[in-house]
Amino acid sequence: MGELFVDPTDPRPLTEQLYEQLRSAIVEGRLAPGARLAPTRVAAAELGVARSTVADAYGRLVAEGYVEGRRGGGSVVSAVPTTPTTMRRGAALSPTLAAASIEPYEPDPIPGATFDLRPGVVDEALFRASGWRRCMAQAAGQVSGHYTEPAGTPEVRDALAQWVTRSRGVVAVAEEVVVTSGAGHAVDLVARVLLEAPAVVAVEEPGYPPVVQLLRQHGHRVVGVPVDEQGIVVDAIPRDARLVYVTPSHQYPLGMVMTRSRRVQLLAWATAAGAAIIEDDYDSEFRHTARPLEPLQRLDRDGRVIYVGTFSKSLSPGLRLGFLVAPRSLVPALAAVRQVIDWAPPLASQAALTAFITGGHLDRHLRRSRIAYRERNRLLRETLETVLPPACRVLPAEAGLHLAIRWRPGEIPRDVHAATGTFRVGSLPRTYQFSEPQPGLLVGFGGLPTTSIPSACRVLAASLA
Ligand SMILES: Cc1ncc(COP(=O)(O)O)c(C=O)c1O
Numbered sequence: 001m002g003e004l005f006v007d008p009t010d011p012r013p014l015t016e017q018l019y020e021q022l023r024s025a026i027v028e029g030r031l032a033p034g035a036r037l038a039p040t041r042v043a044a045a046e047l048g049v050a051r052s053t054v055a056d057a058y059g060r061l062v063a064e065g066y067v068e069g070r071r072g073g074g075s076v077v078s079a080v081p082t083t084p085t086t087m088r089r090g091a092a093l094s095p096t097l098a099a100a101s102i103e104p105y106e107p108d109p110i111p112g113a114t115f116d117l118r119p120g121v122v123d124e125a126l127f128r129a130s131g132w133r134r135c136m137a138q139a140a141g142q143v144s145g146h147y148t149e150p151a152g153t154p155e156v157r158d159a160l161a162q163w164v165t166r167s168r169g170v171v172a173v174a175e176e177v178v179v180t181s182g183a184g185h186a187v188d189l190v191a192r193v194l195l196e197a198p199a200v201v202a203v204e205e206p207g208y209p210p211v212v213q214l215l216r217q218h219g220h221r222v223v224g225v226p227v228d229e230q231g232i233v234v235d236a237i238p239r240d241a242r243l244v245y246v247t248p249s250h251q252y253p254l255g256m257v258m259t260r261s262r263r264v265q266l267l268a269w270a271t272a273a274g275a276a277i278i279e280d281d282y283d284s285e286f287r288h289t290a291r292p293l294e295p296l297q298r299l300d301r302d303g304r305v306i307y308v309g310t311f312s313k314s315l316s317p318g319l320r321l322g323f324l325v326a327p328r329s330l331v332p333a334l335a336a337v338r339q340v341i342d343w344a345p346p347l348a349s350q351a352a353l354t355a356f357i358t359g360g361h362l363d364r365h366l367r368r369s370r371i372a373y374r375e376r377n378r379l380l381r382e383t384l385e386t387v388l389p390p391a392c393r394v395l396p397a398e399a400g401l402h403l404a405i406r407w408r409p410g411e412i413p414r415d416v417h418a419a420t421g422t423f424r425v426g427s428l429p430r431t432y433q434f435s436e437p438q439p440g441l442l443v444g445f446g447g448l449p450t451t452s453i454p455s456a457c458r459v460l461a462a463s464l465a
Helices: 014-027 040-047 051-063 124-128 133-138 154-167 183-195 209-217 260-273 329-341 347-358 360-385 450-464
Strands: 066-070 075-076 115-117 179-180 200-204 221-228 242-247 276-278 307-311 322-325 390-396 402-407 423-427 442-444
Touching: 014 051, 040 051, 051 075, 066 402, 115 442, 115 450, 124 360, 133 347, 133 360, 154 179, 154 307, 154 322, 154 347, 154 360, 179 183, 179 329, 183 209, 183 242, 183 276, 183 307, 183 322, 183 329, 200 209, 200 329, 209 221, 209 442, 242 260, 260 276, 360 390, 360 402, 423 450
Parallel strands: 115 423, 200 221, 200 242, 242 276, 276 307
Antiparallel strands: 066 075, 179 322, 307 322, 390 402, 402 442, 423 442
């Protein structure tokens, strides 16, 4: 009955008011055919009116065919033609230009697609076998009558600190960890806490478009800085940048690893400029070759690096779980900002993640997934190199779940997206936000079983030929 209201100052009789509201709800489709109206006794009690007032309104709706009386009591909505409310309402409000100009990045899956080779997709079967479901089922019983800690429960922060120290060499204790809804949310929190708009923020070009759009939303001047085979070109970072966002373990989208000397140079630059660095370590759990390099966060002596991790690749992007490790000077403000936005991460997800990490499921899942993804990476690369036209070059990638393909200069292919409706690949040009977009593709292999790789590559090659 949440739809119904009576207004004692309205000159119309109460029965008339109820009748009008119910009739509008039915013709506008808000009350669907078959929906049961609240019993007259219940509705009368909720609205504080006489039962006969409600009964008269229902009687009129029945008489006009909007509602049918059911044998044994009760009234249900009849099947009448509807006019959706949205078509009747005006458009007095419009979003800001900044909000309206955000282009969704790699939007919805396409139903019926044979292959979804976009970079964000992971293997559902591996995730299903990970034990997450059991941890989540147990965690569902965790209830609290209280709001919980904005930065995350002490248990999950401790589990994350120990895990990221052990697995990635990040220097972290629980008090420096903040649980977030993924990496994007972590960047959002850091930007809110560190920057006064308009600030200059440097990002890699090409790079990860959602972060650029997010920072622009905050009113900052975002500057694209070129990358070379060693990572971001430090000498090209504007002197007045307050924050630099980088993906050192596996540059998104091109895939190179930032060399140690470049890391040291970037840190020295940040010290000289008094700037902060966000190290987005979004997929380094999946390394396919040599040992990982030390994270920037570990090399940092000043407390200028905020390390960001996510479970979007290692578990599932649908979980919306990530974390950051921040210098202690920032943690109270990060927690306070989180509290005024949505208070805290969902308790059940945190409890499940704690059990998943401390019970050894995460390590086991990563061991299994690493083996599966490494094999896919190898086979995909080899097959693409055989079947793709000579104009294509598959870039080296030591980590992650996608490969980038570029075209040799002067060899521009037709648009692959337009060429086929049966599969989907990531777009390299879309990751250029500041300079002439370079043609190419991003081929994700997260959701592509080894047995499907040859046929997927053939379909891709055919669309390019
Ligand atoms: C560079 C980069 N960062 C982060 C993410 C994941 O973001 P989130 O944790 O918000 O899902 C992705 C996903 O593809 C990415 O490419």
